[in-house]
Amino acid sequence: MLKSLKVKSALLSIIFLVILLGIWEGANQAPTDTKPLTEYEMLMGGASQEARVPPPSEVIELGFKELSDPFYDAGPNDKGIGIQLGYSIYRVMVGFLLAAAIAIPIGFLIGMSPLMYNALNPFIQVLRPISPLAWMPLALFIIKDSEISAIFVIFICSIWPMLINTAFGVANVRKDWINVARTHQLSPLQTAMQVILPAAAPTILTGMRISIGIAWLVIVAAEMLVGGTGIGYYVWNEWNNLDLASVIFSIFMIGVIGMLLDMMLAYAARWVTYQE
Amino acid sequence: MSFKSLNNPFDANKSLLHTSDCSCPMCQAEKAGPAMSEKEKQAFIEQKADQSVQIKQSADHNAVDDSMPSNSEEMIDRAVESAVVRSVFGHNDFQRRSFLSMIGKGTAAAVLGSVFPMEAAKAAMKETMGLGKLEKSKLNIGFVPITCATPIIMAHPMGFYEKYGLDVDVIKTAGWAVARDKSLAKEYDASHMLTPMPLAMSMGAGSTAKPFIMPTVENINGQAIVLHNDHKDKRDPKQWKGFKFGVPFEYSMHNFLLRYYVAEHGLDPDKDIQIRVVPPPEMVANLRAGNLDGYLSPDPFNQRAVWEKVGFIHTLTKDIWEGHPCCAFACSKEFAVQNPNTYGALLRSIIDATEYSAKPENRKEIAEAISPKNYLNQPVPVVQQVLTGRYADGLGSVMNIPDRIDFDPFPWHSMGVWILTQMKRWGYIKGDVDYQKIAEEVYTAAETGRVMKELGYEPPAKTYENYTIMGKEFDYTQPEAYIDSFKIKRT
16 A cells, blocks of 8 residues: 555656656747848847746756766866866765764763753854855955855854754753762763753754755855856856856756765664664 | 276276276176167176176186176166266366375275265165065066056066066966956955055954055056847937946946046936946856846957857947046055065056057057967957957947057046046945045055056156046046035945
8 A cells, every 4th residue: 555655656756757857948948040040130049049937958958967977177277077066065065064063072972961051052042143155255255265165154053953953952851860970979970961962953953954954055156256166156157158058957966965865864873773 | 989998996996987908797798889778788788897807706706796687676786886986086087086096096996985875876766776686586466357457468478577677477267356366365466456456454444454556557448338149229228217337346446437527417326226236257158148137347248248159339438538547556565565666566567568558569569469268268359359449249330449548657646546536336335535645645646657667668747636537527626516416425
């Protein structure tokens, strides 16, 4: 029964996809020129240059071409999609790991100590809602390095969900477990590592999952702003050329990589869940 | 051509003359005559010189001093020594040789060195020839992907940087604010900028104050006012009340020319229309979306609007001010002072590239070289229409205006003064402005003129001139009176 439901839904998904692509394809066929063009028409690009959304066949064709040679390098402003994605993932990872290295210990601290929680809470509340991109001009000015600025922006946007979730997870560890630890005369460090950390781990990982999602959202915008390399730059460069097929293809790639990053953390979260 | 020998002038056994049977590499290259191009000759001479060094070195380890110079720098050293020694002996080679054989070359060199600053002369010679050792050969140069940047960009694929020993990465930049910040942060050694930017940056308008210099203008003309196709019947600027216009940057000729143009037609640019800063690549998309009614922007985005069938070209900026400056090549003063030889080589390659771009017969080839993804990332026909000046205007005609965009490196001080008057007029700078002083500090016209002459181009004899803009005279000696003469202004 369950299996047939899965098969049915998969089938339905494919049917939806085909219908959608069919409509898209049909509605966006390029007009063709019937008569020979005058010079003026040639300089205007002819009928095929009419502004329109490219049909899926064009996007798929382009995607195939890009993915068949993802790592070419034709100068500082023209690199393959694989290299661009690599740069973006690298920046996201560095910023994200730095944020984790700081957010998780501090989250632990404020989760365990109501005093620290109350003292730091105002800062968190003010800093958390600031759009990461708002930091960009300031970061560029102070750090004077666009690469590190981009990483800083990722860092600053990933830190809050991890911090808050860690604090929440740590604060909500069941009191009787801590009491049990106390009766076993575990040191505070042992209590933290052996009781609180495993108990709070699922919440911490949820925070990390939210963070990496936001970081991946932000990197595209940051790279569009700063330029140079990365998938955001790729989108910007193609927009510069008003090349919608490439823009659509890169949007799809951004979605795929975002999904993979999320799946990685979802998979990691399964490792740390426990049965009560 | 009168070559003098590059033999060691302190050696009594060597002749500094070239007789008909002379076997020195230069004479041999000359004898080969027209069969060799200048470049081949150069290579041949250097190769021969190398060989003679090796032969001498293997024959006698102490004879290195007598060797032929092996690179261009040593050649200049030797040429300077030679010229000084020859002049001491009244160009009489016999006297020189007999004198040297009496006192010996070491003593002679020491005596001469004590009365003549030989090393300084060599350094000065290299400086003027632009052949000193490059302090830095790997450079990053930023550019915004528009046709104004043509010389900066095309110098890369067409090898103009290489010719002067530079290894340059030209890096595409998302907009001028980023180009400014990356220049201030020293990520870029030099950058494509707008002519008002180095003035504004040096004065600290819109950024922290840091002295920047602008050795060359990139392009003159090359901009246009583009309107949305819906406004085909509104060709009179008086009908533009309430329009939203885009310009690429506040401190830009685009902003100042648009303001000037509408103000001359009686519209106040701050009240009657809206001027928004929109990065060039986003202009067409914003025009299509109806977010803008028009823009004064760099090409290829004017032509691109026509190509996309979104807008038409209302007027070329060339018809507002024939020969107005637009984009510039600029770097921090610090970079130029710390790396004089690199700066010199860079200046030469940019001037060369700009002059090359100015020739109409090269434009087609350039359009193809700069259109790929790595540079402008635009369709070739669009770039070609811009550079050749044979274009569709979006209203049904094919226009033929070869100087729609032109390239001229000379940074007129008077252009700087005009830009400053407009910055003052619209309130971007306040208080007393020493127009000529600032223009002269930032626009290094004298040095550019010197280098242009050296490279065989004809620089203007003066650095100031008056302009007529939309029929109105601009007198560079009376900047304040010029500002006062406008009806619409902020100060």
